[in-house]
Amino acid sequence: MDKEATLYVIDLARSMGEEHSGRSISDLEWALQYVWDKITNTVLTGRKTLQIGVVGFGTDHTSNDLQDDDGYRNISVLQPISQILMPQLQALPAMLRPSKTDDRDVLSAIIVAVDMMAKHCGTLKYKKKIVVITNATGRIDDDDVEDTASEFKGKGIELVVLGIDFDDPEFGFKEEDKSPVKMQNEKILKTLVDLSGGVYGTMQEAIDELSRPNIKPVRPTPTFKGQLKLGDPEHYDTALSIDVERYFKTSIKRPPTASAYAVRDAALPEEDMSAVHSLYKYKVKDEESGGGTRDVERDELAKGFEYGRTAVAISESEQNITKLETQAGYDILGFIPVDMVERYMILDNSSMIVAQKGNDKAAIALSSLIHGLYELGSVAVGRLVKKDMSEPIITLLSPFVETDFECLIENILTFAEDVRSYRFPPVDRVLTVSGKELTEHRNLPSEELLDSMSEFVDSMSLVRGDEEEMCIDDTFSPVLHTIEGAIKYRAVHQTDDIPEKSEMFLAYSRQPEELQEQTKGALARLIAAADVKKVPPKTKGRRKYRETEKPLSGLNVDDLFRKQNRTQISPDNAIPEFRQMLEQSSDLNLVKDAVQQLASILQDWILRSFGDANYDRVLEGLGVIREEILGFEEPALYNEVLRDLKKKLTAGELGGNRTDLWYRIRVTKLGLIANDTSPSSDVSRADADTFMSLKG
Numbered sequence: 001m002d003k004e005a006t007l008y009v010i011d012l013a014r015s016m017g018e019e020h021s022g023r024s025i026s027d028l029e030w031a032l033q034y035v036w037d038k039i040t041n042t043v044l045t046g047r048k049t050l051q052i053g054v055v056g057f058g059t060d061h062t063s064n065d066l067q068d069d070d071g072y073r074n075i076s077v078l079q080p081i082s083q084i085l086m087p088q089l090q091a092l093p094a095m096l097r098p099s100k101t102d103d104r105d106v107l108s109a110i111i112v113a114v115d116m117m118a119k120h121c122g123t124l125k126y127k128k129k130i131v132v133i134t135n136a137t138g139r140i141d142d143d144d145v146e147d148t149a150s151e152f153k154g155k156g157i158e159l160v161v162l163g164i165d166f167d168d169p170e171f172g173f174k175e176e177d178k179s180p181v182k183m184q185n186e187k188i189l190k191t192l193v194d195l196s197g198g199v200y201g202t203m204q205e206a207i208d209e210l211s212r213p214n215i216k217p218v219r220p221t222p223t224f225k226g227q228l229k230l231g232d233p234e235h236y237d238t239a240l241s242i243d244v245e246r247y248f249k250t251s252i253k254r255p256p257t258a259s260a261y262a263v264r265d266a267a268l269p270e271e272d273m274s275a276v277h278s279l280y281k282y283k284v285k286d287e288e289s290g291g292g293t294r295d296v297e298r299d300e301l302a303k304g305f306e307y308g309r310t311a312v313a314i315s316e317s318e319q320n321i322t323k324l325e326t327q328a329g330y331d332i333l334g335f336i337p338v339d340m341v342e343r344y345m346i347l348d349n350s351s352m353i354v355a356q357k358g359n360d361k362a363a364i365a366l367s368s369l370i371h372g373l374y375e376l377g378s379v380a381v382g383r384l385v386k387k388d389m390s391e392p393i394i395t396l397l398s399p400f401v402e403t404d405f406e407c408l409i410e411n412i413l414t415f416a417e418d419v420r421s422y423r424f425p426p427v428d429r430v431l432t433v434s435g436k437e438l439t440e441h442r443n444l445p446s447e448e449l450l451d452s453m454s455e456f457v458d459s460m461s462l463v464r465g466d467e468e469e470m471c472i473d474d475t476f477s478p479v480l481h482t483i484e485g486a487i488k489y490r491a492v493h494q495t496d497d498i499p500e501k502s503e504m505f506l507a508y509s510r511q512p513e514e515l516q517e518q519t520k521g522a523l524a525r526l527i528a529a530a531d532v533k534k535v536p537p538k539t540k541g542r543r544k545y546r547e548t549e550k551p552l553s554g555l556n557v558d559d560l561f562r563k564q565n566r567t568q569i570s571p572d573n574a575i576p577e578f579r580q581m582l583e584q585s586s587d588l589n590l591v592k593d594a595v596q597q598l599a600s601i602l603q604d605w606i607l608r609s610f611g612d613a614n615y616d617r618v619l620e621g622l623g624v625i626r627e628e629i630l631g632f633e634e635p636a637l638y639n640e641v642l643r644d645l646k647k648k649l650t651a652g653e654l655g656g657n658r659t660d661l662w663y664r665i666r667v668t669k670l671g672l673i674a675n676d677t678s679p680s681s682d683v684s685r686a687d688a689d690t691f692m693s694l695k696g
Helices: 027-045 086-095 106-121 142-155 180-196 203-210 316-322 360-376 447-459 478-492 503-509 513-530 557-561 571-584 588-608 615-632 635-650 659-667 685-691
Strands: 003-011 050-057 075-082 126-134 157-163 199-202 224-230 240-250 261-263 273-275 282-285 293-296 303-307 310-314 329-337 346-355 378-385 393-401 406-413
Touching: 003 027, 003 106, 027 050, 027 086, 027 126, 027 203, 027 478, 050 086, 050 106, 075 086, 075 106, 086 478, 106 126, 106 142, 106 157, 106 180, 142 157, 142 180, 157 180, 157 203, 180 199, 199 203, 240 329, 240 360, 240 406, 310 316, 346 360, 346 393, 360 378, 360 393, 360 406, 378 406, 447 513, 478 503, 571 588, 571 615, 588 615, 588 635, 615 635, 615 659, 635 659
Parallel strands: 003 050, 003 126, 126 157, 157 199, 224 329
Antiparallel strands: 050 075, 224 240, 240 346, 261 273, 282 293, 303 310, 329 378, 346 406, 378 393, 393 406
16 A cells, blocks of 8 residues: 555634635634545544644644744644544644634745655655645735745645635636735635646535545455466366456445444543453253253354254364365356346356456466457356365356456356245236136236336436436445444544535435426326326324224124123133223223233233143233233333233242243243333333343
């Protein structure tokens, strides 16, 4: 990896604390959005070769190597050039504040930055960049512009000037009523950038670009170096052997995962976080031991593999027998027509196979193979072993030919066990029980519907002439960039709320307005052809989770057989009568009485149960109470029933030791109703989980 050193030269004068151009935040806060994004991106990589420094000018104090000269006052080195870590990052916000003075010279600050860069990098090979951020309202001594520009060219330093409210005709931004001083300063800085071959722009463009996730270039690293063979070159002269290298073509980038940390005692020095280490204990069933289990060491365990619901143990010696003794290499097993390759056969990431760097003979040989496959419309099936004794991978090698580049695209093939076959009835015809085939049926689309759907799909085309909207190269992973953005923001702003997503970020989550207008006519014709009708809203019952449905016959059998004003529940038909009792009234007192009655019946079933004979009835009854109480949004009623039941079970008041029933209650997830299930509950998820332990 090349070493990189970037210096941010930031204007911290008093005027940077003012608000301009209708913004609700100060110029400095606005500009720091760009700075934090770039610095946190660097910190996120964790690379030691990416080094950052920060220089503030217009500061109340002076702290730099050239401070003996009066021309370099009010310039402070806030962060020397080094790998920046979290402690340094979190210290920067307190230092990047507007000062109490407007006395500063941006050109002097740039000279200090060039001096810092030269001393740090010396003669070592670095990619060097100085980024200047200013509103250019202070004085600038332009006597040294040409000499400073030559320093940038001579030392190979890239200069980037981002001005707050700078005019930029190419971007389309112009500040109205600009002061003559700022106008002159912009010209001086533009001259410096042009002479040094740098980049000059307005901060508005840089801020707008922040809402679009950056494509991060990745240095290609070979995942295999060796010979691509067809046949056995050790025994046959006709065999083919080409020196090749394998690189990733596409790879899934996953968002960063969280690790467990514990907060240290505040009295301890340095870091206040400590990594959490896991300690594993293994237990096996042992009827002769106390509690029915016995602790064992990890070395005493054997690997078990699931076969259906049975665990099959395989010892290490048996595993060695089944392990293939392989040697690193890439072999072509054969060739097949490309038409025989189905998309479902391809799994995982894709790679590309290219000739060994600097090997002209290998390049010519691989090119011949690629063009042979391309012209014959064929692909190769390969067997890859990345290193000795590793598992072989069966791959598909497809020719890729462009004007200035060619290679073999590698995809991993599925095993037969990876393919799931499902049978579905045909969608273009209906088969009757007798085997008769119907081509006209209410479940089959008419020609009018097919034509309307085809027109609607065509109207949603994102290609207009030579331009394509929402092209694949501009899309990005919302999950990846949302999590990374939250981490980066929280690293700098430890107490502020995470900001809302930008409009550009949200653009891919909804259909463009122009496209909606474009498809309105086709959509209306499709709705008419499909005879789409709005479904009338269902009649809601008085409870949250229950809906009243009217029988198709119009005759409600329940009304005919329901006992009016039921107040007692019979143990012989407890659960149906409990439901009926709740349906008859919305009086909370009656609901409480019904719950208490059924709870008493459940406890009586447990008391009279011979072994676990009544346990299924008890579990069903608990489930019904829980379901109905959730509908009434009165979780405290169910939680009270469960607490009372646990108390009596643990005390042995319901027929002796019934702890096995509590285990079944836990397995069937009939625990306390926590506030993550019902907002009306006063029980947290942690307390609910603790309660389900017999000791909780």
